[in-house]
Amino acid sequence: MSLENISSNKLFGGWHKQYTHDSQILNCNMRFAIYLPPESQHKTVPVLYWLSGLTCTDENFMQKSGVQRVASELGIAIVAPDTSPRGDHVPDDPDSAYDFGLGAGFYVNATQQPWRQHYQMYDYVVSELPELIEHNFPVNDKRSIAGHSMGGHGALVIALRNPDRYSSVSAFSPICNPVNAPWGQKAFMGYLGNDREQWKNYDACELLKTSSQAIPALVDQGSSDAFLHEQLHLDALKKAVADTGYPMTIRMQAHYDHSYYFIATFIEDHIRFHSENMGPV
Template identity: 65%
Template sequence: MLEHISSNKVFDGWHKQYEHYSAVLKCNMRFAIYLPPQAVVNRVPVLYWLSGLTCSDENFMQKAGAQRIAAVLGMAIVCPDTSPRGDGVADAPDGAYDLGLGAGFYLNATQAPWHKHYQMHDYVASELPALVEQHFPVNGQRAIAGHSMGGHGALTIALKHPGRYVSASAFAPICHPMACPWGQKAFAAYLGDDRDSWKQYDAVELLNAGAPALPLKVDQGDDDPFLAEQLLPETLVMAAQNAAVALDYQLHAGYDHSYYFIASFIESHLRFHAKHLQLMDEKHR
């Protein structure tokens, strides 16, 4: 059952927030949805947006400026939270920002105490789309995108579920989490010491293992403070080349890791997905 939290009209469409009980995560979860004006008369495709560490459903919707072009294209956007939350949900004992609340890493945890609630992969890939397609005027066509930890989630979920998404894109994704401090910390806690089990949540490893191809787009700023240590885009570029997977990778001079970067290039991402969702804006109809 959905509980409506808020509504705001924007570019003749509606941004809405809802809360519901997640059977997968065993807690209440909040998500946001933007319904473009076209959804009043037609079912529309959906872009699922996955946000990064410390974020919620609000960051992208308030800062990226995506609604303007989504309204032109006739594309809904769904933005879930980044982790389970609530009483009894495990958190990092030291309050660290990169583990626990706000840092679900879009995987299915197998280790205690995380495994009870931290099943974000199944929530994003299965439970949430089923809920959205039951309650909102969407047509079942899906694309997926994200930023940083959410970029990692978007790429891995798309690569793990061939045919479920028509395209995937990311801003400054954690490309090879098995090889960076953020990923190693999270994977060890959530998945344990068996590094082979980590590979299913690593975009580079999935490409190396022959994951079915789909159109991919990645944008990265060269002034990103996390570029060299945490993000490792060169590993993704090489893996895509070796796998003969089409990856549109762009490195942008002077841009950092913030939503200023995302806002600068979000239109190109929405139009990338619109092409694969076979959407056109009004002037090209």
């Protein structure tokens, strides 16, 4: 598997690096970012996978959140993949809409043409990318996963479907109930077709109903988020958690919105939460 380092920047004693590689699952060249804390220079460290939201790449979170400071302190590697397959040969929304196609992979395995050849983001995040990271970087088998908005949806779904692979999960402003949200309905109809039973495999609220193994979970939502009621459906997640008794802490943060200002404010809480659940470095 090809792996090419395209940038490297030192910060907080560690290194932020970007790499490209040829993805066998996505059938295209992909880019990801990784932050390696100082401890990784002499031992393996746990790793947090961060999934970003609509229109983002690997750069948004790494450049705007300030995550590296606390990751350096706690000795945690951070990996941020892109949000979709990329390339001139990769299909995009015919109207170049921001909420479908490039930059909007929704972390599903597409079953419909022309998307299924490339849009296999679920398998990429669950299998191919961790294998690449664990074979090429000084990380151990302690993994957690987190994300924002579309990426918050992805993190919750992936953790709920693979609880044995992750120590913990967290999300900022997740699309909690995509089967009932315009963003989710558009994406699922395009990528998965009109069989709505298949959609439930990628909906955190639906997955909670059948979850048999729990891992610690944390969700933060801003009360002034413009997408809260139409797209995010936090109330549905609260109900699913209450109905199932799942160990998920859901916090409403007064006056915060959907932006990276919100993420930057509470990212330290999330990294410390994951560090506690992944155990000592």
